[in-house]
Amino acid sequence: MLVCVRTCVRACVCVLPSAPLTYGQQTFLLLYLSSVFTGSYTGLLPDRNMSRAADRLRLLINHLDPSPASIVSFIPYTFETDLLTPEQRVFYEENGFLLIKNLVSEEDIDRFRKAFERICRQEVKVPGLVVMRDVAIAKSEFVPDQKAVSKLQDFQEDPELFRYCSLPQILKYVECFTGPNIMAMHTMLINKPPDAGKKTSRHPMHQDLHYFPFRPADRIVCSWTAMEKVTRQNGCLVVLPGTHQGTLQEHDYPEWEGGVNKMYHGVRGYDPQQPRVHLEMEKGDTVFFHPLLIHGSGMNQTQGFRKAISCHYASGDCYYIDVKGTTQENIENEALDIAVRKYGVEGDVHFKDVWMIRGRLVQGERLSL
Ligand SMILES: CC(C)CC(=O)SCCNC(=O)CCNC(=O)[C@H](O)C(C)(C)COP(=O)(O)OP(=O)(O)OC[C@H]1O[C@@H](n2cnc3c(N)ncnc32)[C@H](O)[C@@H]1OP(=O)(O)O
């Protein structure tokens, strides 16, 4: 098999010019190899830096070795599971996100919406649930209505909402990023309110990994499903493609005149000139994205509440890290302050404990999380 692969790679490279490979040539080679070898060598990523791409290909051919470690180092972000097409795999490897249209049914979304409304009307009480109000109206009189709620967080104890995290069609995709043991670590239903005029409905550009004291980052993925049509107008997700290939950056509260929501940190020194992509989506469309991908969402300039439901998954064999002395120390301190108030615990509570109690196994085995 190895000889066969090597011959085939060499054959492919021989027909290509010895000069730097174009993007199209690389894509062709990649697709050809994956069709012949059912994906085992789809790690030949096209690279926008054409001479670097040629070097990488030469390196692969010279050191062709079918050990899992060498394959992983060429295809760091995804696993082969027969689900992703080579094009989808390459897209995620390159961009750090993948949008799947029409993945969650209307019926399911309507059920999640009803469950959300019951919580807003305070007809059910869910242990551990955090109900957030937008900072612009946080100090106004409490109305038990969805108009007061900007986000639900930690709905793992609500069986109806948590059904989202176990939907088989979602887990099939999640498995491509996490592998077969899957923990649902963090759940949210975001009800982005019409902006009250202070731009507080924005979510600053950030990397979700900033919030997580577990690793490795490549075995973590977010699924985010639009519960209705989301557009630039009502504050769709905005992503910076390819930023998942960078490192975790320092995060702080952005200096916004109108204020910013509690714990909405943004990457420090965000440059608004960077190329960004607005992910406009229909009801049921789902985007999967890497926890280092820089993303946020714009203002909601409509009168409706823009709804989305999401879950962060991690491989069961991810491990906790100590964030003391790292850029994550600021969010650890804030999270611990809130946890102490929420659970009434004193003293010896650690960032890791806050995550351990939220995590729920959804597939395979719970190992180290
Ligand atoms: C990957 C993922 C994790 C990324 C993200 O999701 S980033 C966002 C993460 N967000 C969170 O973790 C939620 C944080 N929020 C919360 O825990 C809660 O909503 C709290 C801010 C603690 C407020 O909850 P609670 O105490 O039940 O609410 P109260 O109405 O009694 O308000 C208590 C004091 O908090 C203030 N407050 C409420 N909501 C917000 C807000 N959105 N932004 C800023 N300040 C807020 C409120 O004005 C009140 O302040 P004082 O009157 O005590 O000065």
Ligand SMILES: Nc1ncnc2c1ncn2[C@@H]1O[C@H](COP(=O)(O)OP(=O)(O)OP(=O)(O)O)[C@@H](O)[C@H]1O
């Ligand atoms: N200083 C900043 N730090 C971090 N994130 C920011 C900063 N300024 C803007 N953003 C983020 O950039 C993204 C785009 O915001 P913006 O409100 O411009 O939305 P938009 O969809 O581009 O709207 P518009 O059509 O008005 O350009 C949002 O995620 C927003 O929170």
Ligand SMILES: O=C(O)CCC(=O)C(=O)O
């Ligand atoms: O739905 C949104 O506006 C984005 C939310 C988000 O990125 C987050 O909460 O981490």
Ligand SMILES: [Fe+2]
């Ligand atoms: Fe996020």
Ligand SMILES: [Mg+2]
């Ligand atoms: Mg703008």
